[in-house]
Amino acid sequence: MVRSTRILAAIALLGTTFGLTAAPADAAPATATATQSGTVCPTGWGSLPETRTAATSHPVRNVRAGRHTCWDRLVVDVPGVKAGGLGYSVRYVDRLHQDGSGRVIPVSGGAVLEVRVTAPAYDPATGGPAYPGRAGDPLPGVGLAGYRTFRDARFAGSFEGDTQIGLGVRARLPFRVLTLDGHVVVDVAHTW
Numbered sequence: 001m002v003r004s005t006r007i008l009a010a011i012a013l014l015g016t017t018f019g020l021t022a023a024p025a026d027a028a029p030a031t032a033t034a035t036q037s038g039t040v041c042p043t044g045w046g047s048l049p050e051t052r053t054a055a056t057s058h059p060v061r062n063v064r065a066g067r068h069t070c071w072d073r074l075v076v077d078v079p080g081v082k083a084g085g086l087g088y089s090v091r092y093v094d095r096l097h098q099d100g101s102g103r104v105i106p107v108s109g110g111a112v113l114e115v116r117v118t119a120p121a122y123d124p125a126t127g128g129p130a131y132p133g134r135a136g137d138p139l140p141g142v143g144l145a146g147y148r149t150f151r152d153a154r155f156a157g158s159f160e161g162d163t164q165i166g167l168g169v170r171a172r173l174p175f176r177v178l179t180l181d182g183h184v185v186v187d188v189a190h191t192w
Contacts, residue, residue: 041070059130087118109168
C-alpha cells in the first residue's frame with residue numbers, strides 16, 4: 001500500500017511538472033490560463049456589473065492607465081479616502097449616456113465599460129474643477145497606444161457627486177474592480 005501511494009504521488013508530481021494532470025469531468029473550470037510567455041493569468045473574473053456603495057466629498061484628482069502582462073488597468077485617484085469609503089459602479093453598456101443631460105458620448109472599441117466613481121470631479125467647497133477632464137473628450141494625459149485591451153477612454157462628466165468615465169475596450173472581456181486607499185482600480189483582462 002505504501003509503495004502504490006508513492007507511485008501515485010510520483011505520477012502526480014510528473015504530471016504537474018509537465019502540465020499533464022487530469023481533472024474529474026465534474027471539476028470546476030480552471031481559474032488561470034497561461035500566456036505565450038508562460039505567465040499564468042487569472043480568468044475567474046466576469047463581465048457582469050460590479051457595484052460598491054459608499055460616497056465621499058473628496059474629489060477625483062487624476063485618472064491614469066497602465067499595461068500589465070494579463071490585463072490593462074485604469075486607476076481613478078481620490079486622495080485622502082480609505083478603501084472602504086470609495087464607491088463605484090462598473091458595467092458594460094451599449095452606449096455611454098452622460099448623467100444629467102442624457103447626451104450620448106461616443107466611445108471607440110468593440111465594447112464600452114462605464115466606470116462610475118462616487119466622488120466628484122470638482123471641489124465641493126468651491127465648485128471649481130479638481131480634475132481637468134472635459135465632457136466628451138479623451139481623458140487628459142491617458143495615452144492608450146500599445147494597449148492590448150483598451151481602445152478609448154472618455155470623460156463623461158461629474159454630476160451630483162459621481163464621476164463618469166467611458167472606457168472603450170477591444171471586446172466584452174472579463175474585468176475586476178479593486179478599491180485601495182485613495183484609488184478605484186479597474187482591470188480588464190486581455191482574454192477570457
